[in-house]
Amino acid sequence: MKLSKTIAQRIVLQMMDVIPYNINVMDENGVIIGSGDIKRIGDVHEGAKKAIDNQFINEVYEEEDGGMKPGVNEPIIVDENIIGVIGITGHPDEVRRFSKLVRVTAALLIEQSKLDEEIQNKRLNRQRFYQDLAHRTTEYDEDFHARAKSYGLDLTKKSQAILVYINSNLSEYRILCNKHPHYYDIDDNKTVFFSTINYKNNTILMDMQESLDINKICLGGEEDIAAVSLKNAELAMEFGIKIKPSSLIYNYDDLKFFIHLSYDNKESLIYMFSNLDKSGNKLELVKTIQAYVEHNGDINKVSSSLNIHRNTLNYRLERIKQLTGKNPKNLLDLFELLCGIIWR
Structure with missing residues (x-):
């Protein structure tokens, strides 16, 4: 671990609120990186x-020669490595009794800094994973599956993306995000939620529908690749905004037909007739559709x-x-159904 200038100055300011002596904090090379006397920052401290x-x-x-003043200089040791030195300016017999207090306080601040850094790194790694999940369109490898599993997501199952458009990014909405x-x-x-479990999809939807911060909710359907669902x-x-502008929820599975209308290949649009064609009374059912449209x-x-x-008729x-x-x-x-008959 490397002692940062920010932590060094924080140690100085907190301790000088408690003890009536100047504090210097030096890095692993003895260079002053935090001091009650800011003019000394950047100088080499020979005592350190x-x-x-x-x-x-x-x-x-x-x-001593070179301007080194009386004081106590104590190494800062983390994981058996010296990462810096804390110096208290003053006669050793006077300031020695403060040395332990300064050392303990410095150790606590450094430890807190390490924890904060670890938390930040975990948060960044988590964000990086979900960013990758949102954009990766290729098959998942073992490493990606392992990363997903570490965050509690089983990508061996089909994924559904729930895309949420929000009116505002208020704290209430952030609480909702932390719940899922x-x-x-x-x-x-715009936020995307990922899920591989149906009941969690329903829970997310119920929570989102009750929030006044939500403008639109879009379901991408279950896919092997989450980015495809997104x-x-x-x-x-x-x-959906064109067909049902006032609706809160748009489901890709419900709109798939109209989305595919914009494609040149209409093969995917006649899938609905595969079961009908296999039935023994398909002709009368087709004629029923035609008559229903005609009248x-x-x-x-x-x-x-x-x-x-x-x-x-109602049975048909x-x-x-x-x-x-x-x-x-x-x-x-x-x-x-009419378009299916036309393209069938």
């Missing part, structure tokens, strides 16, 4: 150099055109919903 060379307290009783620690601040108004969440926001969803007209009872509509995942009675779902 002797204390370092002898690895023992150096006491000076008389002012797998997050990364993309910018001041990209999908961003697409959900881009398209604008009027149950009586649709039933009459198909020459079936209303109950039979429910069957279509079961096989395709799309409800013909929902306007947007019906549009997807």
Whole structure:
């Protein structure tokens, strides 16, 4: 460990509030890096150099050549290494009794500095990991899995990104973030939360919906790569704001069809008919969709055109919903079904 100028000056200021003598703090080379007399900062302290060379307290009783004043100079030892020296200016018989107090106080401040640095490093490493998780689009290797596991995230499972747009970055929102620690601040108004467990996704959503700081919430769907889910969440926001501008939550899985409409390749858009095509009554179900569109969803007209009872029509509509995942009675779902028929 290297003794910083900031810590050295903090030691000086705190101790000089307690004892009526000047304090100097020197680095491992004997150079003054903290002092009650700021003009001396940067000077070489000969008493400190002797204390370092002898690895023992150096006491000076008389002012010596070169301006070295009387005082007690005691090495600062951390992990069996001398990282600096503390000097108290004054006759040794007078200041010696303060030496232990200064040494203990310095040790506590240095230890606190080490802890603060470790905490800061852990925080930075954590932020770096989630930043990598948000941007990495390649398959995860063993090292990345190990890093994720150290933060309590199991990337052997599918990940979902929950992208949150906030109105303000208030302390209440920060408390919410700390409750769900797998997050990364993309910018001041946008945070992504990662999860591999469904019930945690629901918990995050419930908490977010209750917060007045939240503007929009976008779900990216479950993916093997978290960054892909994040990209999908961003697409959900881009398209959702156009289709349902007043909604709080946009789900990529719900908007996937409309997002894919912008792609040249329409193969992914006809996936919904795979189960329908496997059913034994696919032709009558396709005709039911066509009639439902043609007669604008009027149950009586649709039933009459198909020459079936209303109950039979409702059964078919429910069957279509079961096989395709799309409800013909929902306007947007019906549009997807119509486009599926066109491109099928």
